Amino acid sequence: MSLVKAVTAAVAMGASMAIATPAVAAPPHPFVFVHDRFQPAAQAKSAGAVTYDKSLVPTSASVFIAEARVGGKGMKNREGAQGHGQYKMHKGTFVFISLRGLARNHHFGIHVHTKPCGTKPDSSGPHYQNKPDPKQPSTNPKYANPHNEVWLDVTTNKAGKGWAKSWVKWQFRSGEAHSVVIHKNATGTTSGKAGQAGARVACVNVPFK
Template identity: 40%
Template sequence: MKRPVALFAGALVASLVTAPPAEAAPATGGVAVTVARFAAPGAATRAYTYDTALIAPGAVVVVVATPTRGGTRALLSVRGLLPDRTYGAHAHQHPCGALPTDAGAHHQHEVDPAQPSVDPAYANPANEIWLDFTTDHRGRATVATTVGWRFADRRAGSVVVHAQRTATEPGKAGTAGPRLGCATVDF
């Protein structure tokens, strides 16, 4: 049963890279899918751009989150961003909103009692969903990660794209610069 979901997600992303449909957010069988075009806060519904120089309105974002045996696989695909540029990206606590801070902090499986979390014991890619990526010469990228846990009573609400690759050193762990864009995902 898990293999057809993975094939579906792969086929969905492949088809969207060439011709994304209207915005969608179907959630079936535990799979969360967001397909959207980034828009300025006044016009956005599921994907917001907060810095139009780094994420242009109309750029495409696809997020697919799939439960796996004992974990969660998350895939992020983008099209229409700046070419040959590295971005940070993470699952955040809340849905996107007009303000970059509306998405809240990073979703953590085990929550750091000290917030904002910059302790690598909590702010790390095993305890959070990190999806950093570098676009190709056409401004496209696809990245995936698998964490060893599933969402339970606390679920993430979005994936936020940041200006820089995610830091890992103590005192800065999990930071990735300003929030450039946000895609609401029904994890």
């Protein structure tokens, strides 16, 4: 089993355990799980997840997000072929999102942002970038891409459900990643539009490690 598949399986197990009752939890390092229902934006100070567009993300919708940091003691994977007989240390971050009750058959752009959710859509700040773009807002595909940021675009099915996962070969800097923002449109990739996904329709606070 590959490293990503193994982490996916662990996250799926955590999701099955947490899915029954919305809650926010912070299991021991290196895992983080958040499961909540969306609340009106006016309740941002106390809510774990808020919606800014109830037609796309109603208050009956729910979200599950998991983060797994990989690296350190015990995180070794045997390599074949060129690395036969040796162990290679893997380091990175795996993020998983599952959504229920959103608008049907809709493609949402979803990214990790730097600040917590607030009463206004822009409260969550810009995208978190492993290597920050010196020019903000960042629309340069050299910086605004799924390898330098965490992208979790989701296309919901006819029941309004969807999920996505992201694996990056780095870890969040402590205290610099605080939320996951759901955007109205699919994420752009071309120069001048890279990372852009339209209006922010919902936000989820996540205590990223």
